Amino acid sequence: MLENIRLSFQGIWAHKMRSFLTMLGIIIGIAAIIAIVSTIKGTNDQIKENLIGSGDNIVEVKLFEGEWNYVSGDSMTPENMPMINKTIKEELLSVDEITAVSAYRMGSMYDGIGYQGNMINGATIIGVDEEYFSVMGYRLVSGRLFDSHDRTQFTKAVIIDSNTASSMFGSDSPIGKNIEIRGDVYVIAGVVEETNEYKPKVENINDWYTYYYDDAGSKLFVTDVVWPNLFGFDEPYNVVVKPVNTEAMTNAGKKATEILNAYMPVNEDGSESIYKYKSEDLLEKAKELQDLSESTSKQLIWIASISLLVGGIGVMNIMLVSVTERTREIGLKKALGARKKVILAQFLTEAAVLTSLGGILGVGVGVGLAFLISDIAAVPVAISGSAIAISVAFSMVIGVIFGLIPSVKAANLNPIDALRYE
Amino acid sequence: MLLELKNIYKNYNQGNMEVPVLKDINLTVEEGEYIAIMGPSGSGKSTLMNIIGCIDTPTSGEYLLDGSVINNYKDKELSEIRNKKIGFVFQNFNLLPRLSAMDNVALPLQYAKVGKKQRREMCKKVIAMVGLEDRMNFKPTQLSGGQKQRVAIARAMVNNPRILLADEPTGALDSKSGKQVMDLFDKLHEEGVTIIMITHADEIASRAKRVIKIIDGELLEESKQTQEVTENE
Numbered sequence: 001m002l003e004n005i006r007l008s009f010q011g012i013w014a015h016k017m018r019s020f021l022t023m024l025g026i027i028i029g030i031a032a033i034i035a036i037v038s039t040i041k042g043t044n045d046q047i048k049e050n051l052i053g054s055g056d057n058i059v060e061v062k063l064f065e066g067e068w069n070y071v072s073g074d075s076m077t078p079e080n081m082p083m084i085n086k087t088i089k090e091e092l093l094s095v096d097e098i099t100a101v102s103a104y105r106m107g108s109m110y111d112g113i114g115y116q117g118n119m120i121n122g123a124t125i126i127g128v129d130e131e132y133f134s135v136m137g138y139r140l141v142s143g144r145l146f147d148s149h150d151r152t153q154f155t156k157a158v159i160i161d162s163n164t165a166s167s168m169f170g171s172d173s174p175i176g177k178n179i180e181i182r183g184d185v186y187v188i189a190g191v192v193e194e195t196n197e198y199k200p201k202v203e204n205i206n207d208w209y210t211y212y213y214d215d216a217g218s219k220l221f222v223t224d225v226v227w228p229n230l231f232g233f234d235e236p237y238n239v240v241v242k243p244v245n246t247e248a249m250t251n252a253g254k255k256a257t258e259i260l261n262a263y264m265p266v267n268e269d270g271s272e273s274i275y276k277y278k279s280e281d282l283l284e285k286a287k288e289l290q291d292l293s294e295s296t297s298k299q300l301i302w303i304a305s306i307s308l309l310v311g312g313i314g315v316m317n318i319m320l321v322s323v324t325e326r327t328r329e330i331g332l333k334k335a336l337g338a339r340k341k342v343i344l345a346q347f348l349t350e351a352a353v354l355t356s357l358g359g360i361l362g363v364g365v366g367v368g369l370a371f372l373i374s375d376i377a378a379v380p381v382a383i384s385g386s387a388i389a390i391s392v393a394f395s396m397v398i399g400v401i402f403g404l405i406p407s408v409k410a411a412n413l414n415p416i417d418a419l420r421y422e
Numbered sequence: 423m424l425l426e427l428k429n430i431y432k433n434y435n436q437g438n439m440e441v442p443v444l445k446d447i448n449l450t451v452e453e454g455e456y457i458a459i460m461g462p463s464g465s466g467k468s469t470l471m472n473i474i475g476c477i478d479t480p481t482s483g484e485y486l487l488d489g490s491v492i493n494n495y496k497d498k499e500l501s502e503i504r505n506k507k508i509g510f511v512f513q514n515f516n517l518l519p520r521l522s523a524m525d526n527v528a529l530p531l532q533y534a535k536v537g538k539k540q541r542r543e544m545c546k547k548v549i550a551m552v553g554l555e556d557r558m559n560f561k562p563t564q565l566s567g568g569q570k571q572r573v574a575i576a577r578a579m580v581n582n583p584r585i586l587l588a589d590e591p592t593g594a595l596d597s598k599s600g601k602q603v604m605d606l607f608d609k610l611h612e613e614g615v616t617i618i619m620i621t622h623a624d625e626i627a628s629r630a631k632r633v634i635k636i637i638d639g640e641l642l643e644e645s646k647q648t649q650e651v652t653e654n655e
Contacts, residue, residue, distance in 0.1 A: 003532070010520060332516045335477050336577070337505020337533040340497045415477040415504075419516075 004346055008353035011322075019354060022318045025311020026358030026398065027365060030391045032304035034366025037387040039373050040297035042380035044290045057246050058135060059253040060280040061239040061260060070275065072107035072235055078275050081236035082263035084129075091259055092241060097252040100242040102135040104128045105227050105235040112182045113220070115168050123164065123218035125181070127227040127235065133192060135242055141165075143175040143190030146223050150189075154226050158186040162193040164218035182230060186222070239277070253279025308395075311358070312402040319351050319406035330410050331418025344411040351403025352396050359395025363388050423489075424453045424584060424616055425474065430483035432469055432639075443469050445639045447483070451585075456611045457618045458630035466639040467620050468589055474618060475510055475587045476503050488584065505533050509578030511588040515570040517562040517577075523549065524558045527577045534581060548576040552606060568599025575606060579615075586610060588619040592626060604629060 012019040063070040063081070070078070082088065084103035092101045105127035113120050126132075133145055141162055150157050158179065165174045174188045227235055239260060243252035260277040267273055323330070330343055367383055374381040432444035443466045451457065459467045472478035473485065476492065485492055492503065504510075517526045524545055531541045549558055552572035562570055571591060578586055588607070592600035604626060611617055619630065627633050635642050 014520070328516070329518060331477075332518070333529065333533075334501070335475070335504060335510050336530045337501050337581075338529075339501040339533070342533060416472050419477065419512075 001345075001349070004349040005353060007346070008350040011350055012354060012357065018318065019357075022314050023311075023354060023358030023361065025307060025314045026355050026395050027311075027362040029304055029307035029311050030359050030362025030395055031366035031369055032307060033301055034363050034387060034391055035369040035373060036297050036300045036304060038367065038370035038381050038383050039377075039379055040293055041382040041384050041387075042370075042374065043293055045382050046380050047289045047293070048286045057249055057282065058137075058240050058242050059249050059256070059282075061241060061253060061256045061277050062280060063236050063238055064276050064278045066274045070236070072105075077233050078236060078273075080265040081234070081275065082260070082265075083234070084237040084239060084260075088259070088263065092239070092256055095252065095255045095259070097243050097248040098241045098256065099244050100131060100135050101239065101256075102129055102131040102241075103224070103237040103239050104132050105224055105237055107231065107235060109182070113180065113218075115177065115179045118168075120164075120168065120218060123220050125230075126219060126221050127224035128221050129224050132221075132240075135240055137195045138192040139195050141191040141193045142173065143188065145190055145192075146221075150223050151225050154229060155223070156184065156186045156226065157189040157222070159190045159192055159221040160188055161219040161221075162191055164220065165191045167218065181220070184230065192221070236275075249282065250284060308398060312355075312398045315351055315355055315399060316402040316405060319347065319403050320409070322350070323347065323406045323410040326410075327413065327418045327421040330413050331415050331421065334413070334415035335419060340411040343413075344407045347407035347410050348400055348403050351407065352399035355399030355402075356392060356396040359392040362395065363391055366391075423486075424451050424455075425488070426450045426484075426486040427473075428484040428486070430470075430473065430480045430485065432466070432473065432478075433481045443639050444473075444480070447641050449634070449641065451616065451618065453584075453616055454611075454614050455616055455618075456607075456629070456631045458627035458633045459618065459620045459636060460622070460624075460627055460633060461636035465636045467636045470636065471587055471589055471618065471620055474585070475508050476500050477510075501533070505530055506581055507584045509575075509581070509583035509586045511571070511574050511578050511586065511591045513590040513593040515562070515567075515574045515594070517570055517573060519562050522559045522561055523554065523565065523573045523576075526562070526573055527580050530577065530581045544580055545576075548580045549573075551579070552576045566599065567595050568602055571595060571599070571603050572606065575603070575610075579610070583615075585616045585618060588617065590620050590622065593622070600626075 063078075065078070089101045089103065092098055107125050108122065109125055110122040111119060113123050128146070130146075130151075132138075133140075138161075143159070145159065146157065149155065158181070160168075160174060160179075168174065168179075169177065174191060177188050178185045179188060180186075222230065224237075239256060241252050241256045243249045257277050257279045264273050264275060264277070333343060370381045370383065373379065427447050427449040430444055430447040430449075431442070433440045433442050435441075447470060459470065461467045469478060473480050476487075476495075480493070487503065487507065492499070495503070517523075518529070521529075524542075527545045527549060528541050531544060536544065546555070546558070549555060552575055554569060554572055554576070557565060557569060557573075562573070565573065571594075575586075575591075586607075591607070592603055595603060607617055607619070608629060617630075619626075621627050
């Protein structure tokens, strides 16, 4: 076998130009496939990173009204919604995939918020529990977070995010300042800032619309317990859970949803409430987008495979020429006692070595091409080791398949006819 | 008795016509014989030799080699016979140009699955026998015609075959190297090798102990030459 491989290399080297031209079809086909797979894999990694961030993630479990996200103030506030208390949270925490839980209330206000008579254009008001800031990845910039005193005494304390701080107070410290919310006075206790760790990357306006459109603008945080004082009703809670790792996102979301929906009230006639908790599954979303790009790439790979087919036919053609050229050699070898399978193995090895070499060169060209594409089109590249291994193995298989007919032809030559061949 | 041909016929298809090449050949060869086959071009002597060498098959008739009928042998058995029992020497040497003399000689051993080390030993021995120890690693293009033919003889002999078949072994050589090659055949004959050789030249045929003439596919005459005739020349 090794002997055959050595002889094959000798033969390929003896006909450099011819061998290279024969390999060209394989080289182009493999290069195209490697380039496609690498850029698609890079794009997919980017999709995932864009959607779910590179760090640990959170899964939002939000209240839905039928098909739509329930938005406070858009319609009637639903009644008899479960209050997410310690018991429910503990039940959620008992799920293996969930490491932390936070419940919060959220509403949008379009007016009624201001400082010393200067009203701002509206803000998102969030009523938070003890865990909210840590689960959502907020960092305290100045002042303090809420403490147990705030909760037991229903303190009128508010925490604002750094954007609001800079737009309302500029470079002045907002701590201790009084702001007006719906005619009530709240004292600013602290300023927080979102860390990017758990958030999708925003690279263009489309990303921004996708991820941040609904929670753009100012954010004001109060304790969830003062919500009824502020708005006069019990706003239903949304929940956010932190899974053990990114892969557990889907399951964590599903299990949390099941637990929460078990607490949902049933209508008087016994039918299901139109209000339901649903998890916002970014992993699933990323997968959908990846599937989409992958299906495109699969079509491209099929097209590239045509080049492999053409390359294979080229190999078959040149192997037939080679068999004809070496008819006398084959006859001689048979006269010296070479069996059919010896001749068969010799030519099959030669074809396989030829296409494997083409495959290896193709991988090299493909990797280069992938980096070139990523340079021009600004898409990331992820070189897949398995794709490289499969490509080289596949090109070897092409050699065996398309080398088969010429090799069988060689093996079946009649020794005397072959020896007499001029 | 080493081999026996009984009522051998061979036809070739040329277009729609069956052209008879050998007609009713009967021949027995004993161990250690030295036979020359003579005859004009196209008489069928090469075909006869190819049938004996198992690289061609008769259209009808029976071929016994070493006591067994080999007519119905398949590729596996025929390859083994060609490899172990028969050594072929061709007019135009038929050496593989890309291989060294040593590697050319080693080919039959390779097909016989002889180990590398033993292969080397056996090759060295036969190459020494043909007197080319110093040219072992030369490529055929670096050798003269006579040297090439001696390499080919070494290759034919490397597996210790029962019969050495030579198809005009001196046909492509000048008289000096032709004589060297013929001396080598004589030596092999003395060592007991059975030799069957095709030749056109009478002085070469005269070295053989038995001359067979083939004319128009028929084994016309089988003349035993006496020892004296050989010695007189």
